[in-house]
Amino acid sequence: MGDASWLVKSEPNTYSFETLVGDGRTVWDGVRNHAAALHLKAMQVGDQVFFYHSQEGLAVVGIAEVIRTAFPDPSDPTGRFVAVELAPVRPLQSPVTLVRMKASPTLADMAMLRQGRLSVSPVRPEEWREILRLSETA
Numbered sequence: 542m543g544d545a546s547w548l549v550k551s552e553p554n555t556y557s558f559e560t561l562v563g564d565g566r567t568v569w570d571g572v573r574n575h576a577a578a579l580h581l582k583a584m585q586v587g588d589q590v591f592f593y594h595s596q597e598g599l600a601v602v603g604i605a606e607v608i609r610t611a612f613p614d615p616s617d618p619t620g621r622f623v624a625v626e627l628a629p630v631r632p633l634q635s636p637v638t639l640v641r642m643k644a645s646p647t648l649a650d651m652a653m654l655r656q657g658r659l660s661v662s663p664v665r666p667e668e669w670r671e672i673l674r675l676s677e678t679a
Contacts, residue, residue: 546664547584548591548601548653549627558592558603562629566608569661570616570624577661582611584625591664591672593653600636601672605629633676647671 549569551557561567572578584590584607592603609626616624642648648671652662664672 544585545583545588546590546666546669547580547588547607548593548662548664549605550593550595550653550660552596553594553598554596557594558605558629558632561592561603561605561627562632566626566628568615568624569627570614572614572624572660573617573622574659574661576656577659578622580659580661580663581623581625583663584610586610589630589669590627591669594636598636599639601633601642601676602636603629603632633673635676637672637675641675642672645671645675 569581572581586607586609588607590605590607591601592605593601605627607625608628611623611625613620614622614624642651643654648654648668651664651668653659656662
């Protein structure tokens with residue numbers, strides 16, 4: 542595992558964790574929020590990434606890994622934004638819902654819960670461990 546951990550959000554009807562597993566890798570592009578883009582720029586090869594289904598499901602469902610650091614986002618004609626490449630690691634034992642995350646005191650200060658609109662956010666080590674624990678105690 543790299544030195545940092547992250548969480549990315551995707552609407553499952555647009556791009557689900559199952560699709561990532563089937564594809565084997567993906568370019569994580571289309572991020573147009575400057576704060577989220579800074580997080581993409583900070584990612585390093587080997588960093589672990591929680592995959593969160595937004596809009597439908599509202600749960601962390603799997604783990605991916607950064608396999609290529611920030612490069613110019615091919616979907617951005619302005620050249621201002623970046624993308625990274627992710628590969629699947631494994632699905633979580635059971636999804637960890639937003640409701641369960643909000644109920645955990647350990648996750649009270651989690652960036653995703655404080656800044657819900659961010660599509661890419663950091664995850665602290667104790668938050669990572671708590672989400673894995675919640676996944677195993679569903």
